[in-house]
Amino acid sequence: MDARYKSRDIERRSLDVDSLKRSFLEWLVYSVGKDARAATRRDWFHTVALAVRDRVVDRWMDTTRSYYHEDAKRVYYLSLEFLIGRLLTNSLSNLGIMDECRQALDRLGLSMDDVVDSEPDAALGNGGLGRLAACFLDSMASQGLPGYGYGIRYEFGLFEQRFENGWQVEHPEQWLQFGNPWEFARPEVLYPVQFYGRVEEFRDSVGERAYRWVDSERVLAMAYDTPVVGYGGDTINTLRLWSARATSDFNFGHFNEGAYMKAVEQKILSENLSRVLYPNDATEIGKELRFKQEYFFTSASLQDILRRYLQHHTSFDNLPNKAAIQLNDTHPAIGIAELMRLLIDQHGLRWEKAWEITQATFAYTNHTLLPEALEAWPVRMVERILPRHMQIIYEINAKFLTRSKAKAAGDNARLSHLSLIDERGDRRVRMGNLAFLGSHKVNGVSALHTELMKETVFADFHAEFPDRITNKTNGITPRRWLKQANPALSELISSRIGEGWISDLGQIAALKEKADDVVFREEFRRAKRKNKKRLAAYIARQTGEEVQIDSIFDVQVKRMHEYKRQLLNVLHTVALYNEMRDNPTVSWVPVTKIFAGKAAPSYHMAKLIIKLINDVAKVVNHDPSVHDNLKVVYLPNYNVTAAEIIIPAADISEQISTAGMEASGTGNMKLALNGALTIGTLDGANVEIREQVGADNIFIFGLTAEEVNDLRANGGFNPREVIASNPALKRALDMIATGAFSPDDRNRYQPILQALTDGGDHFLVTADFADYCRAQDAAMQLYRDSEEWTRKAIINTASMGWFSSDRTVNEYATEIWDVHPVKPTHDGEGFR
Numbered sequence: 001m002d003a004r005y006k007s008r009d010i011e012r013r014s015l016d017v018d019s020l021k022r023s024f025l026e027w028l029v030y031s032v033g034k035d036a037r038a039a040t041r042r043d044w045f046h047t048v049a050l051a052v053r054d055r056v057v058d059r060w061m062d063t064t065r066s067y068y069h070e071d072a073k074r075v076y077y078l079s080l081e082f083l084i085g086r087l088l089t090n091s092l093s094n095l096g097i098m099d100e101c102r103q104a105l106d107r108l109g110l111s112m113d114d115v116v117d118s119e120p121d122a123a124l125g126n127g128g129l130g131r132l133a134a135c136f137l138d139s140m141a142s143q144g145l146p147g148y149g150y151g152i153r154y155e156f157g158l159f160e161q162r163f164e165n166g167w168q169v170e171h172p173e174q175w176l177q178f179g180n181p182w183e184f185a186r187p188e189v190l191y192p193v194q195f196y197g198r199v200e201e202f203r204d205s206v207g208e209r210a211y212r213w214v215d216s217e218r219v220l221a222m223a224y225d226t227p228v229v230g231y232g233g234d235t236i237n238t239l240r241l242w243s244a245r246a247t248s249d250f251n252f253g254h255f256n257e258g259a260y261m262k263a264v265e266q267k268i269l270s271e272n273l274s275r276v277l278y279p280n281d282a283t284e285i286g287k288e289l290r291f292k293q294e295y296f297f298t299s300a301s302l303q304d305i306l307r308r309y310l311q312h313h314t315s316f317d318n319l320p321n322k323a324a325i326q327l328n329d330t331h332p333a334i335g336i337a338e339l340m341r342l343l344i345d346q347h348g349l350r351w352e353k354a355w356e357i358t359q360a361t362f363a364y365t366n367h368t369l370l371p372e373a374l375e376a377w378p379v380r381m382v383e384r385i386l387p388r389h390m391q392i393i394y395e396i397n398a399k400f401l402t403r404s405k406a407k408a409a410g411d412n413a414r415l416s417h418l419s420l421i422d423e424r425g426d427r428r429v430r431m432g433n434l435a436f437l438g439s440h441k442v443n444g445v446s447a448l449h450t451e452l453m454k455e456t457v458f459a460d461f462h463a464e465f466p467d468r469i470t471n472k473t474n475g476i477t478p479r480r481w482l483k484q485a486n487p488a489l490s491e492l493i494s495s496r497i498g499e500g501w502i503s504d505l506g507q508i509a510a511l512k513e514k515a516d517d518v519v520f521r522e523e524f525r526r527a528k529r530k531n532k533k534r535l536a537a538y539i540a541r542q543t544g545e546e547v548q549i550d551s552i553f554d555v556q557v558k559r560m561h562e563y564k565r566q567l568l569n570v571l572h573t574v575a576l577y578n579e580m581r582d583n584p585t586v587s588w589v590p591v592t593k594i595f596a597g598k599a600a601p602s603y604h605m606a607k608l609i610i611k612l613i614n615d616v617a618k619v620v621n622h623d624p625s626v627h628d629n630l631k632v633v634y635l636p637n638y639n640v641t642a643a644e645i646i647i648p649a650a651d652i653s654e655q656i657s658t659a660g661m662e663a664s665g666t667g668n669m670k671l672a673l674n675g676a677l678t679i680g681t682l683d684g685a686n687v688e689i690r691e692q693v694g695a696d697n698i699f700i701f702g703l704t705a706e707e708v709n710d711l712r713a714n715g716g717f718n719p720r721e722v723i724a725s726n727p728a729l730k731r732a733l734d735m736i737a738t739g740a741f742s743p744d745d746r747n748r749y750q751p752i753l754q755a756l757t758d759g760g761d762h763f764l765v766t767a768d769f770a771d772y773c774r775a776q777d778a779a780m781q782l783y784r785d786s787e788e789w790t791r792k793a794i795i796n797t798a799s800m801g802w803f804s805s806d807r808t809v810n811e812y813a814t815e816i817w818d819v820h821p822v823k824p825t826h827d828g829e830g831f832r
């Protein structure tokens with residue numbers, strides 16, 4: 001190699017301050033095309049990202065090559081959402097060059113914070129499910145597991161939330177507007193994805209009945225790859241996202257007819273497939289485009305997986321030993337029928353063999369029991385869009401129902417529950433049932449959720465396949481959610497117990513004994529205070545509100561949903577406001593109630609609750625009679641970046657869903673890891689958090705899942721009676737009803753009051769109110785004793801080792817995927 005290129009090559013991989021600085025200057029000029037004097041902050045962000053990317057590429061190729069040479073079994077994580085957030089700090093931190101980069105920028109007169117803040121937040125997900133996928137990518141790479149993420153490269157991520165007069169207003173989120181320096185476009189990695197058309201039957205070469213899908217419309221899926229940097233920078237995995245492209249033959253047909261506009265329209269329509277992320281979380285709205293998105297990315301991913309497999313193999317017998325495919329929720333469940341189609345129609349396998357391979361390859365994660373979130377697509381629509389798949393689904397169903405135990409027992413009710421087709425009303429394909437049947441393992445995401453799966457939605461499947469359901473309690477990556485988001489606390493922790501916790505969070509248990517160390521407690525408080533100052537400044541910038549650093553930062557950040565019960569929190573806020581006004585001479589512990597979270601644009605009730613919180617904030621924050629002892633803020637546009645600022649500063653973590661309704665939660669884990677004390681119901685992973693931190697270090701309240709179930713089964717309860725018997729609740733509701741917070745529109749909150757009374761209070765807000773207030777009071781009392789509070793906070797942080805996504809991913813790897821770490825060989829030469 002020419003010496004000049006060789007030295008540049010070395011430079012590209014060097015991690016010292018001088019090389020970084022030289023790379024920045026070179027990239028700024030030759031790639032971003034700017035002069036240092038004219039460069040904007042965004043230019044510098046692109047420059048730094050490109051220089052960092054350079055330092056990743058060789059190792060990325062080494063990793064990929066090692067997987068290839070070892071013919072390692074890979075795991076493919078198929079997810080409609082990856083909520084990755086910003087990548088610059090993540091990459092620098094995982095590569096271990098954060099300080100070097102800061103110094104290099106410093107020498108150029110630039111601030112690292114400004115550069116970091118210029119990166120858009122990649123919001124390719126709605127909430128917990130998408131963020132879990134992103135944490136799993138980090139954990140797989142950090143542990144050297146051959147893991148690939150597959151999803152959609154949405155041009156528009158989750159909408160940007162703004163408030164207009166306290167109402168949520170959605171704006172498009174254009175994260176790609178100025179380009180994305182992390183991704184590599186792969187115009188050569190293109191797969192056709194078919195829609196519509198019809199199925200033709202014919203006889204194959206041995207005279208067997210066979211099928212082909214004809215007269216379909218085609219769209220191309222084009223790959224974009226993003227390197228996923230594991231901790232330590234040894235393993236760099238790949239996130240492959242698909243973008244829709246119109247096929248050129250499709251266009252030319254129209255051009256020949258002279259129908260130029262029609263051709264362009266068709267192109268736009270095909271490319272709409274990857275245009276926008278559906279903004280619904282835990283509820284489905286059943287739109288055709290959504291179904292097409294699901295098939296689009298699943299089909300492209302499966303074609304890509306088979307192509308990779310066929311580089312090493314000539315028969316499919318070994319596919320389950322070389323590929324594990326994890327379905328993140330039912331969104332990619334059509335993949336079961338698609339793999340059957342590819343194996344049978346394209347590769348000539350017999351049904352039984354194809355089915356055996358499919359089941360052994362797929363596994364499915366369920367994330368919700370809410371009936372409205374369990375995808376069920378109209379048979380007529382599936383038939384029209386994917387005619388061959390509908391046939392395959394019918395056949396899977398027929399074979400299964402014929403052999404099922406329920407059939408043997410003549411139990412028709414059970415048979416109809418097991419069917420892939422819901423025959424009630426307009427017939428629908430139950431994607432959960434398809435995913436269950438086509439997988440060798442099915443998991444829930446917390447112990448409670450998994451038990452409820454067995455008892456409720458999948459009870460009949462569980463009876464049929466008692467070994468299939470398994471639990472994999474969710475986890476979070478300690479790299480992003482402690483090391484990066486909370487440098488103050490993570491430096492303190494490392495100074496006492498070393499850095500081992502970063503890649504082995506179990507080690508954080510060593511902090512438990514420090515809970516009794518008065519000096520450590522003081523330092524722990526100092527770190528929290530620093531984070532609270534940072535959040536207070538953010539609150540002031542975002543809302544104009546000044547909050548007291550010494551107040552309790554009581555945080556509820558998550559998607560806005562009735563089952564998550566932000567309403568319960570705001571009712572307590574109003575009750576507390578009244579108490580403070582009634583008792584002005586009491587020395588109150590100041591409280592700042594902090595809310596953040598988006599509502600699905602069509603979810604009117606959720607949007608009304610946001611407006612209520614903002615209306616309550618307006619009154620409370622400007623009432624001199626509470627002497628600033630109570631503040632309420634609703635931070636707009638909650639996303640990963642905002643979470644990284646809010647979570648480290650929290651004193652209280654609100655995890656107050658109606659028991660039995662939150663599958664797991666992961667915000668609960670992030671907040672506890674950062675030393676917040678949980679006020680929560682026995683729901684989702686809260687149950688396991690209590691086990692880990694101990695019942696004395698968490699404020700549990702409310703009905704249990706079993707009690708909720710019994711209450712509902714016995715015809716519900718009478719919320720009016722509950723309200724009448726609780727003066728604080730009655731007064732809060734009366735104020736809302738009479739327009740105390742909405743003088744401009746006294747009836748604004750009628751729908752909320754109606755839901756809580758005549759509507760039967762489905763989410764049991766009134767039923768849990770009294771006990772919730774008790775838990776809140778207990779927390780406020782404890783906060784007065786700052787030593788005791790800090791002791792419990794430290795125990796919370798120290799007890800969260802088990803909630804690392806490294807542990808979760810390891811359980812999947814050993815118990816579901818049978819995938820093992822591969823150590824990449826770095827020969828220092830790279831791969832050009």
Ligand code: RUG
Nearest residue numbers: 128129282367368662663664665666
């Ligand atoms: O609501 C659940 C959370 O409880 C859970 O922690 C998260 C990750 O497992 O998934 C959330 N979820 C469920 N997001 N979408 C759904 C339904 O499609």
